Amino acid sequence: MRLVVARCSVDYVGRLTAHLPLATRLLMVKADGSVLVHSDGGSYKPLNWMSPPCTLTTAPAEGPHADAGAVETWRVASTKTDDQLLVAVHEVLSDTSVDLGVDPGLVKDGVEAHLQRLLAEQIEELGAGHTLVRREYPTAIGPVDILCKDAAGLVVAVEIKRRGDIDGVEQLTRYLELLNRDPLLAPVAGVFAAQEIRPQARVLAEDRGIRCVVLDYDAMRGVDDPTTRLF
Known part of the structure; x- marks a missing residue:
């Protein structure tokens, strides 16, 4: 699992559109390919996300994102639909990766x-x-x-x-x-x-x-x- 704390803006484009303005957020990239965007509130639910199967590509920011101060753009694209999650990263505060291994699953009481x-x-x-x-x-x-x-x-x-x-x-x-x-x-x-x-x-x-x-x-x-x- 990769955990990135960054100042970023996020746009979801596809069957619906949604915009998260520039703020500090947690970007979570899981081994199954899913990408989740979290804030420091709102309990466990992400502000936005892309479920697998999907692909993540990163590139230096260009165009309007670069003009706004972004240094990198993440493009998370669904492999089954035209939906995309676009993350404009302005500053990376922390970037860590941890191998969690195989989860044994929830043990019921x-x-x-x-x-x-x-x-x-x-x-x-x-x-x-x-x-x-x-x-x-x-x-x-x-x-x-x-x-x-x-x-x-x-x-x-x-x-x-x-x-x-x-x-x-x-x-x-x-x-x-x-x-x-x-x-x-x-x-x-x-x-x-x-x-x-x-x-x-x-x-x-x-x-x-x-x-x-x-x-x-x-x-x-x-x-x-x-x-x-x-x-």
Whole structure:
């Protein structure tokens, strides 16, 4: 991974256009080819980015960028669309590269791991006609908790959390973006499953077309007898 702290301006050109004026930012170049532009605020989400597959080329600044004081231009081009991320670098404050090696993936806590196993065994909790494809479906950015098919044969990616918040929705969104590039799988729908889903996460998920499912952990593991409930 390469981490560059630089004074730069950024333009995204393609299906949409966006401009970030000159400021100090973190430019992150990952081994998978993705390039992300971060500020010192806004939590974990980048201000702009280009997802792989893409190419990065650098060259001395020319034309309007050079006239504005830039010394180098980064051009990040998607290999599947005409989208481009153009970074005009005015000053490099730090430039470091670190080999992170192969990531072992996210280790679930006991409840999440158990929920995943139980849901795989009781996949009908997602709806009648669902069938399991596999657990821990591998992707370039990490394993999808469960991949299954619905009654119509549509592929469904399931992200499982104990408590579902916005981070989990963002994680599933990244998986869906990647899986939907595979013509053998697309179109892939998403299900965000958790024991508890926070209201903000539900709004974000539904806005992105992701279905939310609340899991009853006790009932799924057979320790909750509905006949003994008062309500």
